[in-house]
Structures are given as C-alpha cells and as structure tokens.
Amino acid sequence: MSVAEKLLRKIPQYTRNSRHLRSVIQHGTPKKLANLAQVEWERMRKKVRVNSNPYLLIIDPCNYCNLRCPLCPTGLNDLGREQSMLSFEHFKHYFDPHAPYLFEAYLHNWGESMINKDVFKMIDYAQKKNVGTNLSSNLVIAQSEDLDALLDSGLEYLVVSLDGATPDTYLKYRIRGDFDKVVENMSELIRRRNARGLKTPVVEWQYIVMKTNEHEIPMAEEMAKKIGVDLIRFIPVGMPFEFKNRKEVADIWYPDSVKGRVDSDGSEQQFGQAGKPGPCFYLYRSMTVNPDGGVSPCCVVYRKNRDFAQLDHTQPIDLPGIWNNEKFQSARSLFSAEKIDKRRPTVCDACDIFAYHPTKVRPPRRPSVTGETITIHRSES
Ligand SMILES: C[S@@+](CC[C@H](N)C(=O)[O-])C[C@H]1O[C@@H](n2cnc3c(N)ncnc32)[C@H](O)[C@@H]1O
Numbered sequence: 001m002s003v004a005e006k007l008l009r010k011i012p013q014y015t016r017n018s019r020h021l022r023s024v025i026q027h028g029t030p031k032k033l034a035n036l037a038q039v040e041w042e043r044m045r046k047k048v049r050v051n052s053n054p055y056l057l058i059i060d061p062c063n064y065c066n067l068r069c070p071l072c073p074t075g076l077n078d079l080g081r082e083q084s085m086l087s088f089e090h091f092k093h094y095f096d097p098h099a100p101y102l103f104e105a106y107l108h109n110w111g112e113s114m115i116n117k118d119v120f121k122m123i124d125y126a127q128k129k130n131v132g133t134n135l136s137s138n139l140v141i142a143q144s145e146d147l148d149a150l151l152d153s154g155l156e157y158l159v160v161s162l163d164g165a166t167p168d169t170y171l172k173y174r175i176r177g178d179f180d181k182v183v184e185n186m187s188e189l190i191r192r193r194n195a196r197g198l199k200t201p202v203v204e205w206q207y208i209v210m211k212t213n214e215h216e217i218p219m220a221e222e223m224a225k226k227i228g229v230d231l232i233r234f235i236p237v238g239m240p241f242e243f244k245n246r247k248e249v250a251d252i253w254y255p256d257s258v259k260g261r262v263d264s265d266g267s268e269q270q271f272g273q274a275g276k277p278g279p280c281f282y283l284y285r286s287m288t289v290n291p292d293g294g295v296s297p298c299c300v301v302y303r304k305n306r307d308f309a310q311l312d313h314t315q316p317i318d319l320p321g322i323w324n325n326e327k328f329q330s331a332r333s334l335f336s337a338e339k340i341d342k343r344r345p346t347v348c349d350a351c352d353i354f355a356y357h358p359t360k361v362r363p364p365r366r367p368s369v370t371g372e373t374i375t376i377h378r379s380e381s
C-alpha cells in the first residue's frame with residue numbers, strides 16, 4: 001500500500017470526528033444536547049416528521065469566486081442560481097432562529113466567502129451566540145488586514161484550500177490562483193495567531209488528492225511541518241452532483257495511487273459517502289442556506305430549481321414549519337417505511353448517496369465510474 005493510500009485511509013475521518021466532538025463539548029448547552037439526542041433518535045427511527053431542529057447550519061455569505069476550479073459548479077459558471085451577496089442583516093435574520101440548537105455554523109458553500117467583507121462580522125456574531133464557526137477559503141485575495149480581521153472575529157476553524165506543493169501543480173486545479181500568496185497568507189496568519197497567544201483558528205491545510213498532484217503529497221507534508229499548520233488533511237476529489245460525463249471526468253482527475261477507504265467498496269474515491277446505510281443525515285442534522293435565502297436540501301446540491309424552501313427576510317422564519325414542509329418530509333420518506341399523503345418528487349429521489357428503505361424503489365444509479373458507486377462533489381462537512 002502506498003504512503004498516500006495509508007494516509008487517505010486514516011486521516012480524514014479521524015480529524016473530522018474530533019473537530020465535531022470539540023464543538024459539541026465547547027458549545028453544548030442542555031437545550032442543544034437534548035436536541036442533538038432527539039435528532040439522532042428521530043433519524044434512527046426514520047421519522048418523516050420531526051420535532052428536532054438542525055444542529056448544523058451551512059450559510060453562504062456569497063457565491064461569487066475569484067477562482068475557476070474545473071470541478072466546481074461556481075468555477076464552471078454552472079451553479080444554476082443567480083450569484084449574490086448575503087447582507088449582514090439577512091444573515092442575522094436567517095441565523096437567529098437556528099442559534100439555540102447550533103454547535104457549528106459553516107460560513108462557506110459555493111463561493112469565496114472573503115469576497116463578502118461582512119463575513120468577519122458574521123463570524124463574530126455567531127461566536128458571540130455560542131456557535132462554533134468554520135470557514136473554507138482559497139486564501140488568495142486575503143490582504144494583511146483581512147488576516148487580522150479573521151483573528152479578531154474569533155473564527156474557530158479555517159480550512160485552506162491548497163492542492164499542491166508547487167505553483168505549477170496547484171494551478172492545474174486552482175485556476176487563477178496564486179500558490180505563493182496562499183502559502184504566505186497561511187504562514188502569516190499562523191505567525192500572528194501564535195504571536196497574539198490565540199488558540200484559534202485551528203488552521204487546516206486541505207489538499208484534494210488528484211491525478212495532477214498525488215506525486216507531491218510527501219513534499220506537501222514536509223512543507224506543512226515547516227509552516228506549522230495544525231494539520232494537513234488529504235481528501236478525495238469529487239465532482240459536481242449534476243455532472244453527467246462522470247467516467248471521462250474521473251479518468252482525467254482521479255488519482256492512480258489511491259483507491260478508496262477501507263470500509264468503502266474499495267473502488268470509490270469519495271470516502272464512505274456512496275451507499276451509506278441509514279437515512280440521509282443532511283435531512284436531519286443540517287440546514288443549507290444560500291445567499292439568496294434559498295434552502296437547498298444539503299450542501300451537495302446547488303441549483304435553485306432544487307430548493308426545498310425560500311427564506312423571506314421580511315417575515316419571521318418558521319424553522320419547524322420549513323423543516324417539516326412537504327419537500328423535507330417527502331425526502332425523508334425515501335428512507336422510511338412510513339407513508340405520507342402528499343409525496344412530492346425532489347432531487348433526493350434520484351440521489352444514491354444514501355441507501356433507500358427496502359420498501360422504496362431505488363433510483364437507477366447515475367452513470368457510474370468504471371462500474372463503481374458514484375462520487376459527489378464534496379467531502380462530508
Ligand atoms: C466550493 S468550495 C467553497 C469555499 C472556497 N472557495 C474554497 O475553495 O475553499 C467548498 C469546499 O469544496 C472543496 N472542493 C472544491 N473542489 C472540490 C472537489 N473537486 N472535490 C472535493 N472538494 C472540493 C473546496 O476545497 C472547499 O473546501
């Protein structure tokens with residue numbers, strides 16, 4: 001087994017779990033913990049109508065980006081949604097009803113969040129409401145004052161997207177990026193954090209392993225030690241949910257040295273996602289809000305015409321009502337023996353990431369990659 005393969009099998013799950021656990025311990029209140037228990041109980045019981053609330057919020061400050069990554073719908077200009085900025089006022093309006101239940105909020109989804117200068121205020125606001133914050137950034141446009149603003153905001157976890165150990169390799173995926181600038185920003189942020197005696201943000205170098213960069217993994221590890229990042233995490237490459245030509249794309253981008261995780265079927269690149277037993281966890285644990293107030297069923301799906309709800313910034317947000325609307329209930333019912341009166345078709349009908357309940361007809365598999373299970377765009381958040 002190659003070094004890369006060993007690393008990929010071990011690292012992602014471990015770091016992810018410990019990160020979530022830390023948030024639960026740090027931001028837990030009796031009310032949040034009771035809600036967490038109820039979420040997991042209702043998911044286990046495959047409830048279609050739920051009394052619990054999501055404990056993770058993914059809220060996107062903007063879906064504009066300075067880069068053009070070729071396997072990202074934003075980079076490809078193929079989001080199927082108008083690009084927009086989330087104002088601080090709208091952010092608060094959407095965030096507040098969730099806050100009593102949240103352990104974590106993700107301040108990114110389909111854009112480069114630092115293009116929205118209010119992102120620092122949003123982070124600060126969430127932290128002051130006892131919600132841990134998480135940001136993924138390509139860190140290309142960040143200026144010196146932005147690094148200080150990040151430190152001042154109280155951000156708990158920063159993922160830096162840097163897929164390569166040399167400029168040429170990095171630029172194969174991060175089109176329009178600037179390798180030296182990202183390394184400089186990441187190093188400087190860590191230096192200033194340490195100089196100020198701060199513990200956060202934890203800085204993760206995230207390295208998507210692709211055919212173009214798999215040979216630089218050992219070099220990246222050496223660099224990571226020198227820079228002093230808290231961890232370097234190697235994650236599998238995925239492709240957008242709506243891609244049709246999956247086989248051709250996989251042939252171009254999927255690495256040769258890494259074949260998948262021990263508990264997968266051994267062939268997929270997306271670790272532990274496809275065919276997961278049990279109901280889709282997104283439909284119980286997390287709500288995904290786009291900058292235009294549209295609610296996607298999960299952070300994997302991006303098109304506007306797939307939305308499950310529309311938040312209105314002029315009206316109070318009825319969180320339990322939205323969470324139990326016809327679309328959410330219809331989607332949950334795919335994983336349950338429970339029958340519902342008005343089942344509506346949703347994007348989840350054609351999704352094969354999670355295993356359907358035996359009483360439900362499984363959708364035909366999407367075009368597979370060399371007969372494998374499908375992959376999705378992102379790693380589990
Ligand atoms: C759509 S990006 C938005 C945040 C920011 N622009 C960035 O790239 O970090 C969300 C996450 O998806 C990751 N990502 C991008 N392309 C990917 C791919 N093909 N496979 C897996 N993850 C990917 C990014 O590195 C980032 O962590």
Ligand code: SF4
Pocket residue numbers: 065066067068069072073074075076110111112138
């Ligand atoms: S992955 Fe991130 S950096 Fe790349 S185009 Fe998409 S949003 Fe931009």
Ligand code: SF4
Pocket residue numbers: 280281282283297298299300301331347348351352353354
């Ligand atoms: S599209 Fe798939 S992963 Fe997303 S919410 Fe629906 S079933 Fe879950």
